[in-house]
Amino acid sequence: MQHAYCIIAHSYPQQLWHLIGLLDDDRNDIYIHIDQKVDIQLFTPPNCNYRSNVKFIDKRVKVYWGHYSQIVCELNLLEAVIASGKEYSYIHLISGVDMPLKPQDDIHDFCDKHMGEEFIQFDNSDFNICDLKEKTEYPYYWGRYKRLNGLYSRTVGRVMFRISRMVVKGLRLRSHYDFDLHKGSNWFSITGGLAHWLVNNRKSILNAFKHVWCPDEMMVQTFVLLSPFAGNISPSGNLRKIDWERGGPYTWQDDDYDELVNSDAMFARKFSMRQTPELIKKLTKDLTKCH
Secondary structure, eight states, X not given: OOEEEEEEESSOHHHHHHHHHHHOOTTEEEEEEEOTTSOGGGXXXXXXXXXXXXXXXXXXXXXXXXXXXXXXXXXXXXXXXHHTOOOOSEEEEEEXXXXXXXXXXXXHHHHHHTTTOBBOOOOOXXXXXXXXXXXXXXXOOSGGGTTOSSHHHHHHHHHHHHHHHHHHHHTTOOOOOSXXXXXXXXXXXXXXXXXXXXXXTHHHHHHHHTTOSSGGGTHHHHHHTTSTTGGGBOTTTTSEEEOOSSSTTOOOOGGGHHHHHTOOOSEEEOOXXXXXXXXXXXXXXXXXXXX
């Protein structure tokens, strides 16, 4: 069965191509979104032949953390997958600084055994319920300007963001939804059927989350429960190993090798080729010796 990998990247070209090498397989196609704020020429492919079809999607956007441009980016990737006309059993959304923890044979075997399940993570902890309310109760404006480059631009952006928050709360301009909102990790492994359904409902998704903070943490969780695929959500979560206790998220260190290789997760984030090249080398050796 064919799988599609959708990768969101904005930096570290060498690490991205290393990741692509680990995903390279006759059964995989790889779709990449490079942040429009970045010169795509920096990501020139290395001079080697890949078994996978590797494609940089044309429909790029400027992605800002916390902004709805994040879900536009994700939907653009899914649209590119659907537009290919190929039938994929699973579509995996990962970051350019992620790594697989299992060889491709294991990932495909696992997905074959659990065919039809949707691997999406939900977080219903008390903290996240409060966080969900904070991010959705009132509309957000000026969010994309909080992290602009340049001290002046960033300062003005943050001031305008805070003023807008005071105005909407002072006037009690609450947001209204005709459905329940849910929250979790934005990284997922979903069936081709659910990917089609999300793309077909793109307009409704963007309208719902245009003024929400961090909508990428809510898009799939909310809309899968409104879809015909609601009964297919896997109890295994999203198959990712991500540590939010030690970082936002934590960057895996050399001492974490045993924890990673003994995990049941299929993927992990995040890694740094600059900080921990030895860890990446060891994991890469484990993955490639299985070929």
